[in-house]
Amino acid sequence: MNEPVKHLMIDIETLGTSGGAKILSVAATPFSNPWGVTIEKHEPFYEKINSKSYALNEGWYEDEGTVEWWAGQSEDARSEAFSGTREPESVMVELAAFITELNPATVWAKGFMDTTMLEWAFKKYGIKTPWHYRAPRCLRTVLKTFGSELDCGSHYLNEAGHVPHNPVHDNDYQIAQLEELFTYTRLVLE
Incomplete structure (x- = not known):
């Protein structure tokens, strides 16, 4: 890395949409922008969790609607999401x-769901949230506010090997969206 990493993109795949939903996988991709709007990605953290390894009666849940939603996703996406072997607590410790x-x-x-659900999981396992309370940013809000007329990052979706709902691929796409938005609007990522 040429300069310190200043930013992190997070994406998780889950079995629900609020704190306590089982987390299937998590990716955290560091990135920096040493030359203004050009973004430099760094090696991501990526782990997949065995959904059966969550302890019973500890507040974790599976939302029926989300389970049905997963059934309608591609075989590649389902295979990736449900192939985890890790225990959730050890993944949260390593992520933190x-x-x-x-x-x-x-x-x-892309939204505050991911960071909020991770904060819930960190608290559940007695882990201090590893970011300042002012650090979370919502890509969806920035895109809606400044890029509603743009199709930011859409070229990335057509690249070979991109699997929707793979958190590493989703992070790459979201970083591409952010970079393209900042290029078009001349906003500066600080």
């Missing part, structure tokens, strides 16, 4: 250590 070491100024996600 990864983020703490980076100490990003901003933590981006």
Whole structure:
């Protein structure tokens, strides 16, 4: 890395949409913008969790509607999401250590669901949230506010190997959207 990482894009795949839903996979992709709007991505953190490894009666749940939604996704997406072998607590400990070491100024996600659900999981396992409370940023809000007329990052979706709902691929797409938006609007990512 040529300069310290200032930003992090997070994406998770889950079996629900609020705190306590089982997390299937998580990716955290560090990125920086050493030359203004050109974004430099760094090696991501990526782990898949075994959905059967969540302890019973500890507040974790599976939402029936989300389970049905997964049934309608591609075989590649389902295979990736449900092939986890890791225990959730160990993944959360490793994720927190990864983020703490980076100490990003901003933590981006497409909506606040991902960061909120991770904060719930960290609290559940007695882990300090590894980002400052002012660090979360919502990519969806920025896109709706400044890029409603743009089709930011859509070229990335057509690249070979992109699997929707793979958190690493989704992070790459979301970072491409952010970079393209900042290029067109001349906004500066700080």
